[in-house]
Amino acid sequence: MFDRRLIEHFDWGLLVLILLIAGTGLMVLYSAVMAGWQGTGLHYLFKRQLIWMGGGAALMTGILVFDFQKLNKLNLFIYAACVTLLVGVYFFGQSGGGSQRWISFGGISVQPSELMKIALIISLASIYATKVSPEGLNFRQLLKPAVFCMIPVGLIVNQPDLGTGLMLLLIAGAITLFVKVEKKVILILGGLSGCVLPVVWFFGLKAYQKSRILTFLDPDRDPLGTGYHIIQSKIAIGSGMITGKGFLQGTQNALAFLPEQHTDFILSVLAEEWGLAGCTVLLILYFLLICWGLNIAYNCRNLFGSILAFGITSMIFWQIFINVGMVMGLMPVVGMPLPLVSYGGSSVITNMVGFGILLNISMRRFYTS
């Protein structure tokens, strides 16, 4: 019945990495929300984050119980359920910040676009697992995954949530390239999108939408909005220097110079208080985490599991890359949380589910199908 090998093969290393990062995240979040906090006891945002983390950990443990290969069989069902939820957002969704993204179940709000990330990864892994070849995928083989990808992307961009929509494309792109695509296909697709984009730009978009995209690409267009975030963020990071100002000592953070310092810009709080040393530690932890994920993909004796592990890892990777790049002024400002560090329930849950699947694959890595 219960296989002892599962416990022997449990990936303690990955768990320790996750706990280290989550611990660092909680410490930085504490600093970010306690600054200027006049109330007694813990800040409610911090408490809520603890609750999310606890819930996420429970979910992660639950995922370990069943064999991840069940996901391969259930993939169509999971995919359909998530797309249904996305469609449901149109009819029963709650608005927030000008777009409908949440759907409510008995007091708990979920953001289907977050769940969709995992569902899409499972679907793509399932599709590609039967199509791997040393030459790479050709056009015909790419048709089905493209359709699976464009349905949720279209729905999410319409919410409108351009950031998450692009995120899905990035993850799907990474998985597809990982599986390998024929050179010819890459060249043709690249050329084609080069032709289509100008047409969409000139005929498909309204003036204010164009303006938003331009600001997205070049924050200097909007020196008082996103441009301001960036300069304040750079000051916070830079002023940390080598060792930082110390725990709870960040001035930029405390004086509310930093907008959104507990969500997307939380890295600047860490950088200000712990300096280059602290940031380097976090970057190394993240780097190890990504390498660990790739290693799980490499060691899995099952193609579905390998591609699934790679997909989850790429999801974590893109979040880190975009968030850190944005906060340091290397990239346009988009809403992108830092995994396990930024405040936010959807992000915590999605990432924890992802880690659950990774752990699951890792402990069953010696199974063959």
Next chain:
Amino acid sequence: MVDLPKTKERDWMKQRVMAASLCVLIVFMLLFFRLVYLQLIKGEEYHRLSETNCVRLKSIKPSRGLIFDRHGELLVDNRPAFDLVMVLEDTGSVPDTVSLLSSLIDEPYVDLMEQIQKAGTAAFYKPIVLKKDISRDQLAVVEAHKFDLPGIYVEIEPTRHYIYPETASHLLGYLGEVNKKELESGMLPHVRAGDHIGRYGVEKSFESYLQGRRGGRQVEVDVNGRVVQELKTVAPVPGHNLHLTLDLPLQQLAEDLLEDRDGAVVALNPANGDVLVMASNPGFDQNDFIGGISTRNWQALMNNPGRPMINKTIQAEYPPASTYKILTAIAALEEKKIDGDDTTFCPGFYMFRGRRYHCWRRHGHGHLNVVDALAQSCDVFFYLAGEKTGVDALAQYANGCGLGRPTGIDLDHERQGLIPTSAWKRERFNEAWFPGETLSISIGQGFNLVTPLQMAVFTAAIANGGTLYRPRIVTAVKDVNGHLVREMDPEITGGIPAGRQTLDLVRKGLTEVVEGDRGTARSIRIKQIEMAGKTGTAQVFSRKTGEKFDNENQKRTLRDHAWFVCYAPAENPVIAIAVIIEHGEHGSSAAAPVAGTLVKKYLGLPGPEESFDAAPEG
């Protein structure tokens, strides 16, 4: 599962994972080097900036586009306004500073403190506006006591300035502060909280052109708030300028002529629909709206019985009265119910189903044809013509002539008027149409409602041979360097559904109104040119003969509205005008002289501005 030999599969996997790892390594190296750059190389500089907490944002408002009349005369521009702001971080004791400031500039302490409380305390570094648009005297006092007022600064903001207060106020419109809902809609990407946007008139309709784009500066300041250096500046883009079709001198004359009477004047160029005059009296001073109108001023405007906030040229609907006889004539002629030679005998009344329908002239007009009937505004003739044509055919022609539908002018809140049909009445009142009502309709009484602008467009179309133009108020939008951004071409919206013969007859009748010896507007005849027009008197209330009113004001508001529409010169028209004077009683005496004076001025005709004689009319 694909049937890859085990070793081949491992090779494939190894190759893919290695490639991915390489990408990950490169990205993390990039992030790490960026970190080193920010924290080691630029660290000292950023540390200094953070120590003094000294990066401030200064928004640079764009200047709003200017508005010119057709001759290039500036109507609306911008002036500098001085706003008093406070930066909490730079202020030692807020109550002390505010109390000193309060005594210096003579503004209540509580008002100033309220602004600070409203702003909240989240952002110590953000300037809070204490008082907008302070006077020159207040500015001088604040500047003189600069060092006693830490954290208090003066910011200069471009502010709207209406050069001719109360002139064309309804057409030009005014500004108001943007609200939260509008900001959240995402339709105004360049507008921020506290900005003013067009709320009415041209200012609103052409908001997107006038607005411009905000710029900004990030500056480093010292502990006293003085700017040490600029970190980055993005220049604002000024709004585009509007060139209106409005003729300022003519507009001013029209407003003078309305004086203290409630009413409206529209003058169009019949050749292209250009709005030369759009006057609605009483008006308001747009400058009162700058920086938010005071409650007292607003109440005064709202309680004014003359309804100054209504643009009477497009938002007020009136029974067209005898001016509608033009339409009845067209419909009856086109439907072949009458022709130019038919004559009708007017004994002073028309017996219809046992009821007497009176002509305004009690002892009758005698025999007259359609030209005479228009000239003398005979009611009996049009009762008959309308009765033969029928209410639904009349309505069809009215719609074809642009009545009862919006003209499409680029202004908000345009009313469409009302042209009744039998079906409309059934739906509205669940009642059949009474034939007697057709008689009322034929002479422009009853359910009919039109706006002065509709009548002007209709008149202009009669003048130009039948073309209905969409009234144009802006000819060109130009950028700050004078380059054309957008040009508005004249736009045809339809044509009067009438043949040449019909139009010629109607035009002849309208010329006789002014030029004929028995014409109802003969008193405004001008020596140098021939004019064509039509008078009208719209019943506000059916008075019983001999009824007396005690109250003088009540009596006034029960008087009839006076209409006059005209074009000139009759042969080769260059201007078409519609005038309505509320409770002006007779079109000939109250409204026609206004139009006559405008025509003379527009055509540059010499001669003293003699007053026109009044003549009775229907």
